[in-house]
Amino acid sequence: xxxxxxxxxxxxxxxxxxxxxxxxxxxxxxxxxxxxxxxxxxxxxxxxxxxxxxxxxxxxxxxxxxxxxxxxxxxxxxxxxxxxxxxxxxxxxxxxxxxxxxxxxxxxxxxxxxxxxxxxxxxxxxxxxxxxxxxxxxxxxxxxxxxxxxxxxxxxxxxxxxxxxxxxxxxxxxxxxxxxxxxxxxxx
Ligand SMILES: [Cu+2]
Numbered sequence: 001x002x003x004x005x006x007x008x009x010x011x012x013x014x015x016x017x018x019x020x021x022x023x024x025x026x027x028x029x030x031x032x033x034x035x036x037x038x039x040x041x042x043x044x045x046x047x048x049x050x051x052x053x054x055x056x057x058x059x060x061x062x063x064x065x066x067x068x069x070x071x072x073x074x075x076x077x078x079x080x081x082x083x084x085x086x087x088x089x090x091x092x093x094x095x096x097x098x099x100x101x102x103x104x105x106x107x108x109x110x111x112x113x114x115x116x117x118x119x120x121x122x123x124x125x126x127x128x129x130x131x132x133x134x135x136x137x138x139x140x141x142x143x144x145x146x147x148x149x150x151x152x153x154x155x156x157x158x159x160x161x162x163x164x165x166x167x168x169x170x171x172x173x174x175x176x177x178x179x180x181x182x183x184x185x186x187x188x
Contacts, residue, residue: 033100047075115181124186138176
């Protein structure tokens, strides 16, 4: 049981990025249908008239995608962009009025925001546990070594009051939208 808890702690430190789906109304005259998105985001085109259309990447586009020519009000085509770059595309039927560019940018700030540099001080601690990181602090949970949660909540400041904890060994799990980091500390 204890081993399982430690294993979970280790895996819970892996980060997860937020992903977004962007919608484009795909109809004659929709061009230029341009968007700037983050790597990992999805663009979803929805056919908003009854005419046949396609969503087709053009030569030179960073990624290749093609819905084929399909028709039907409400038809959807989605593509998840995984590479930083520029993607020119068009409708192969109405290339003069249905076209656009999807610009895909590297996700900024994750490296600085993933809590990888989170540090605690002092450790051992008696009253106030300070949290030092270049990332954004959003919430925390404190667990005993047997996995019992004894404290936690939103983090609006870069410290946690631990004077109420009994003496012993604890883990603090600090989270933000990009992930979680868990560090052991000693309360004395
Ligand atoms: Cu079209």
